[in-house]
Amino acid sequence: xxxxxxxxxxxxxxxxxxxxxxxxxxxxxxxxxxxxxxxxxxxxxxxxxxxxxxxxxxxxxxxxxxxxxxxxxxxxxxxxxxxxxxxxxxxxxxxxxxxxxxxxxxxxxxxxxxxxxxxxxxxxxxxxxxxxxxxxxxxxxxxxxxxxxxxxxxxxxxxxxxxxxxxxxxxxxxxxxxxxxxxxxxxxxxxxxxxxxxxxxxxxxxxxxxxxxxxxxxxxxxxxxxxxxxxxxxxxxxxxxxxxxxxxxxxxxxxxxxxxxxxxxxxxxxxxxx
Numbered sequence: 001x002x003x004x005x006x007x008x009x010x011x012x013x014x015x016x017x018x019x020x021x022x023x024x025x026x027x028x029x030x031x032x033x034x035x036x037x038x039x040x041x042x043x044x045x046x047x048x049x050x051x052x053x054x055x056x057x058x059x060x061x062x063x064x065x066x067x068x069x070x071x072x073x074x075x076x077x078x079x080x081x082x083x084x085x086x087x088x089x090x091x092x093x094x095x096x097x098x099x100x101x102x103x104x105x106x107x108x109x110x111x112x113x114x115x116x117x118x119x120x121x122x123x124x125x126x127x128x129x130x131x132x133x134x135x136x137x138x139x140x141x142x143x144x145x146x147x148x149x150x151x152x153x154x155x156x157x158x159x160x161x162x163x164x165x166x167x168x169x170x171x172x173x174x175x176x177x178x179x180x181x182x183x184x185x186x187x188x189x190x191x192x193x194x195x196x197x198x199x200x201x202x203x204x205x206x207x208x209x210x211x212x213x214x215x216x217x218x219x220x221x222x223x224x225x226x227x228x229x230x231x232x233x234x235x236x237x238x239x240x241x242x243x244x245x246x247x248x249x250x251x252x253x254x255x256x257x258x259x260x261x262x263x264x265x266x267x268x269x270x271x272x273x274x
Contacts, residue, residue: 023220026115029167030090032060037090037121045219053212059249059264063198064092066249066268067166070196071099073242073253074162074270080194081107082161084151086141086185087168088113091124096164097134105129110151114140141168142177144184160192167266169235170200173225182235191273197235198249198268202226209265232267239271 023045027038031046038046050056074080081104085096088111100107111125111134122136135154139146148157155161163185172178186195202210210226217223233246244252246269250260 024115024117025171025216025220025222025224026089026113026118028220029060030092032057033064033092035090035092037117045216048219049212049215052215053208053265055208055261055264056212058260059200059266062249062260062264063167063266063268064094065255065258065260066198066252066266067096067164067196068094068099069253069255070164070268070270071096071162072103074194074196075100075103075107078194080160080162082155082159083107083109083164084112084147084155084161084185084189085109085164085166086112086147087165087171088118088125088136089167090115090118091121095125097125097128097132101129101132105131108133108154110134110154111136112139112141112147112150114138141165141172141181144181148185148188157188158190160194161189162194162196163189165195165197165235166268167198167200169197170224170226171222173223175227175231178225179235179237183238186239186273189273193273195236195239195271195273196268197232197271198266199232199235200224200226201229201232201265201267203228203265205263206265229267233269236269236271239273242270242272245269 023042027042028046031038031043083096083100097109119138125136126134128134133154137150169178213224213226246267248263249266249268250264252268
């Protein structure tokens with residue numbers, strides 16, 4: 001496994017932002033998904049978290065499969081052709097543009113992330129069909145004005161857009177700020193747009209998840225915030241939730257061949273803006 005996940009072409013100013021001595025969420029997630037864009041410190045902490053919560057790999061995979069199912073549904077059944085994916089994470093198999101453009105070659109996708117290692121690999125996210133287009137912005141979820149301004153260069157914000165917020169709102173600890181950020185992005189999107197959101201939950205039925213998150217927050221960066229399923233559902237306030245609502249990602253419209261547990265600690269849902 002590579003010990004230097006940043007490509008050799010990575011600019012020095014980006015490479016300097018990559019802290020190889022501290023475990024990072026995106027790289028640990030990549031490790032759990034079987035990727036190679038991680039460092040020994042990420043694998044060590046990832047293994048320690050997995051020892052506390054053996055099912056951790058299931059909900060990282062469940063979140064990834066949820067992305068694919070949601071995008072396929074929005075493209076094939078709802079006619080969506082534009083996606084704003086904030087908190088992209090490291091490129092892996094079946095990124096948003098790959099899933100969307102497989103069904104609709106003219107689909108357009110804008111990716112946003114503030115992780116320098118994701119920026120270093122952004123070229124993998126900028127491949128596109130000739131008919132479609134992809135773009136990448138190095139920015140934080142909190143900078144909604146910049147995100148929307150940049151997205152408008154690739155997306156037509158007067159037409160429906162699917163806002164993808166998978167596993168990213170967990171990094172905003174303040175409840176009112178987190179909800180305001182989601183509202184600020186959605187209010188600028190046209191009627192007919194969608195919110196696709198997933199979030200780590202806390203539940204009395206899953207005490208090992210709480211222990212794993214506590215361990216992560218002690219050793220890793222950035223810190224994670226868990227929310228109850230009810231609080232996760234609150235992010236969809238004012239939107240029409242698509243069936244089956246906000247549920248374990250493994251239970252959101254499962255497809256033939258899915259072998260994940262019925263309940264994982266990552267919940268997700270899709271909401272429609274009238």
